[in-house]
Amino acid sequence: MAINTARLDRLISDLCQINRKKVRLVLAQKRVYVDGVLATDIAQLVDQFSHVVMDDEVLQANQTHYIMLNKPIGVVCATKDEKHKTVIDLLAGQYEQEILDNLHIVGRLDLNTSGLVLLTNDSRWSERLTSPEHKVSKCYRVTLENVLTPDYIDAFTNGMYFPYENITTKSATLLIVSQFEAQVTLTEGRYHQIKRMFGRFRNPVVALHRDSIGRLHLDGSLKEGESRALSISEVTSING
Numbered sequence: 001m002a003i004n005t006a007r008l009d010r011l012i013s014d015l016c017q018i019n020r021k022k023v024r025l026v027l028a029q030k031r032v033y034v035d036g037v038l039a040t041d042i043a044q045l046v047d048q049f050s051h052v053v054m055d056d057e058v059l060q061a062n063q064t065h066y067i068m069l070n071k072p073i074g075v076v077c078a079t080k081d082e083k084h085k086t087v088i089d090l091l092a093g094q095y096e097q098e099i100l101d102n103l104h105i106v107g108r109l110d111l112n113t114s115g116l117v118l119l120t121n122d123s124r125w126s127e128r129l130t131s132p133e134h135k136v137s138k139c140y141r142v143t144l145e146n147v148l149t150p151d152y153i154d155a156f157t158n159g160m161y162f163p164y165e166n167i168t169t170k171s172a173t174l175l176i177v178s179q180f181e182a183q184v185t186l187t188e189g190r191y192h193q194i195k196r197m198f199g200r201f202r203n204p205v206v207a208l209h210r211d212s213i214g215r216l217h218l219d220g221s222l223k224e225g226e227s228r229a230l231s232i233s234e235v236t237s238i239n240g
């Protein structure tokens with residue numbers, strides 16, 4: 001999702017329906033504050049979350065939203081779907097439609113995968129979590145049809161070649177929890193990645209659940225389908 005930045009003179013011109021010449025005058029008269037700081041530069045860059053005040057009137061004060069959801073199986077990670085309930089449908093009633101319309105999903109899960117899904121309207125925040133350079137780990141609990149053996153561990157660590165995309169998966173961690181259960185940590189999110197990796201061993205995934213994304217852990221008090229806003233410390237935890 002793109003970050004929408006614009007020049008301050010353009011934003012004020014659009015919001016107040018005045019021409020840029022007049023905006024220049026308004027700025028020169030020191031009547032505008034951006035995020036509490038006097039703004040005089042017409043070319044200053046602002047975005048949809050910049051707090052813009054002119055003559056003590058708030059022109060723009062869009063709020064950021066950060067939500068964690070415990071996604072049940074059978075709910076699709078999409079904003080709209082003809083056949084299945086979506087993660088946005090699960091939030092309806094708790095947030096105004098305008099907020100729901102601006103949310104995007106931070107790292108999708110398959111229809112039959114459950115667990116932690118993050119939603120936000122802050123694309124800078126979500127890019128920090130999803131861009132490959134930051135290598136944010138995602139931790140999954142996996143239940144398998146057949147018994148796990150120690151040779152899986154090296155195969156996950158060494159990476160697997162996926163001919164369709166012509167890539168080798170990044171080093172992943174596999175911890176054998178019990179005969180049929182593993183914990184897998186990935187730092188990327190290829191299409192059906194975990195199912196395909198266990199597919200190499202002809203070992204079908206019976207259940208898949210995401211527990212965490214980076215430092216953000218699914219709140220154990222959230223029942224399937226429930227959600228809550230992230231705390232400020234959770235929102236900022238992604239930076240450290």
Ligand code: URA
Nearest residue numbers: 110113192193194195
């Ligand atoms: N790997 C999968 O196969 N499915 C998911 O939903 C997430 C990771």
